[in-house]
Amino acid sequence: LSKRMKRSIEKNIQKSTLTNENIAETLKEIRLALLEADVSVDVVKELISRIKTKAEGGYIQEGVKAHQQMVKLVHDELIEILGKELAPLDLGKKPTVIMMVGLQGSGKTTTANKLANLVRKKNSKNPLLVGLDIYRPGAIDQLVELGHQSNIPVFEKGKQDPIKTAKQAIEYANQNNHDVVILDTAGRLQIDKDLMNELNELRKQTNPSEILLVVDGMIGQEIINVTNEFNRLLKLTGVIVTKLDGDARGGATLSISHMTKLPIKFIGEGEGIKALAPFYPKRMADRLLGMGDIETLYEKAIENIDERSIQKTMKRMFMGQYDMEDLRNQLVQVAKMDNLGGILKMLGGQNKVNEDQINDAQRKLVVFSILMDSMTLKERRDPRLLKGLTRKSRIIKGSGRNEKEFNELVNSFEKGKKQVMEMTKMMKSGKMPNFPG
Numbered sequence: 353l354s355k356r357m358k359r360s361i362e363k364n365i366q367k368s369t370l371t372n373e374n375i376a377e378t379l380k381e382i383r384l385a386l387l388e389a390d391v392s393v394d395v396v397k398e399l400i401s402r403i404k405t406k407a408e409g410g411y412i413q414e415g416v417k418a419h420q421q422m423v424k425l426v427h428d429e430l431i432e433i434l435g436k437e438l439a440p441l442d443l444g445k446k447p448t449v450i451m452m453v454g455l456q457g458s459g460k461t462t463t464a465n466k467l468a469n470l471v472r473k474k475n476s477k478n479p480l481l482v483g484l485d486i487y488r489p490g491a492i493d494q495l496v497e498l499g500h501q502s503n504i505p506v507f508e509k510g511k512q513d514p515i516k517t518a519k520q521a522i523e524y525a526n527q528n529n530h531d532v533v534i535l536d537t538a539g540r541l542q543i544d545k546d547l548m549n550e551l552n553e554l555r556k557q558t559n560p561s562e563i564l565l566v567v568d569g570m571i572g573q574e575i576i577n578v579t580n581e582f583n584r585l586l587k588l589t590g591v592i593v594t595k596l597d598g599d600a601r602g603g604a605t606l607s608i609s610h611m612t613k614l615p616i617k618f619i620g621e622g623e624g625i626k627a628l629a630p631f632y633p634k635r636m637a638d639r640l641l642g643m644g645d646i647e648t649l650y651e652k653a654i655e656n657i658d659e660r661s662i663q664k665t666m667k668r669m670f671m672g673q674y675d676m677e678d679l680r681n682q683l684v685q686v687a688k689m690d691n692l693g694g695i696l697k698m699l700g701g702q703n704k705v706n707e708d709q710i711n712d713a714q715r716k717l718v719v720f721s722i723l724m725d726s727m728t729l730k731e732r733r734d735p736r737l738l739k740g741l742t743r744k745s746r747i748i749k750g751s752g753r754n755e756k757e758f759n760e761l762v763n764s765f766e767k768g769k770k771q772v773m774e775m776t777k778m779m780k781s782g783k784m785p786n787f788p789g
């Protein structure tokens with residue numbers, strides 16, 4: 353979906369003219385963009401007809417900033433469908449039982465662990481994970497391993513009847529002060545009667561506060577049928593859409609919201625434990641409109657970045673002073689951002705950044721930092737000193753790196769410095785450089 357919708361609006365509805373023709377042309381492109389993002393046909397139809405009625409009915413005033421009004425109109429309609437507000441978890445009961453359900457491979461086990469980590473961190477809860485997938489080989493081990501990594505206890509009884517295990521787990525939780533119990537249930541490739549009976553029985557016996565369907569956001573139109581079926585049989589309290597990693601696609605959320613009216617509570621954006629975000633309708637609308645999920649991105653970055661240190665570096669750059677100490681400070685800031693891969697992907701947009709590139713960038717970051725740590729401040733402030741062979745071999749030896757890596761660092765620095773100098777020259781002469789994107 354990317355930036356396409358927004359661009360087409362801007363292209364078709366020039367700053368001051370608004371005609372029925374260019375509204376129609378714009379709507380055609382929005383329609384295509386939505387379909388491409390896997391939003392279901394019915395949702396697209398309704399959305400387009402609502403926008404059309406308003407646009408032609410005088411909602412948009414011809415004249416100044418007509419295109420901005422159009423963007424706002426589309427944005428508002430998207431939010432209307434996505435639901436106005438954040439849907440929080442119901443954590444009132446003690447213990448709160450949360451049942452994770454969904455097809456095989458949708459991300460239940462991974463998400464159960466992420467969710468446990470999230471309620472522990474954000475809601476100060478003491479969660480217990482419960483392994484109930486006795487069918488898929490290795491499924492319980494997977495949960496145990498994840499729990500081990502994140503230091504969250506996992507209750508499991510091997511291949512014992514899942515309903516019995518779940519009841520024991522709740523008892524155990526009561527005795528051990530676990531106030532949230534997350535049941536990781538089994539899935540099948542398709543909806544299957546036996547499994548549904550089991551899940552239903554589990555529901556009756558454990559009385560969960562939340563029954564959350566975990567769906568893979570990349571499965572396409574099928575997502576509506578799956579959600580409706582699970583809802584019909586189990587009465588879901590919410591949905592978690594996974595695998596929306598920094599990808600512009602998010603159309604699945606729009607389809608689910610519109611077709612099932614179930615609240616989307618979280619979205620999964622990666623395999624790591626932190627890659628679970630509350631679902632903010634406004635942010636998703638931004639993302640669908642191609643404004644990029646700027647707020648989320650900003651929040652992630654700002655959590656860790658030291659604003660003052662960046663300003664200091666910027667100021668030094670502007671004064672034409674850029675040395676290795678500045679480079680080192682920058683790398684420290686970058687390294688502090690967690691989920692660097694996710695951020696690179698999000699920024700990448702259409703120009704896909706692949707795993708290899710991310711790994712390579714992360715590796716270089718580490719190697720460069722190690723090398724610079726082995727320099728003296730004087731050397732970093734005056735990188736010309738690095739040409740001295742004794743210094744060079746001392747640094748290489750001290751850091752345990754090799755000459756090739758050392759040269760790579762020096763070259764990267766020279767190249768970076770040149771770019772910085774050109775940029776400041778342009779800024780000083782009043783011409784802004786053209787940033788890509």
Ligand code: GDP
Nearest residue numbers: 456457458459460461462594595620621622623
């Ligand atoms: P389950 O069968 O429903 O329990 O699914 P799993 O939790 O085992 O997940 C299946 C696969 O999807 C695993 O490789 C997960 O790492 C992966 N996965 C789950 N959620 C996400 C997500 O949000 N993004 C990405 N990229 N992968 C995910």
Ligand code: MG
Nearest residue numbers: 460461485491
């Ligand atoms: Mg599983």
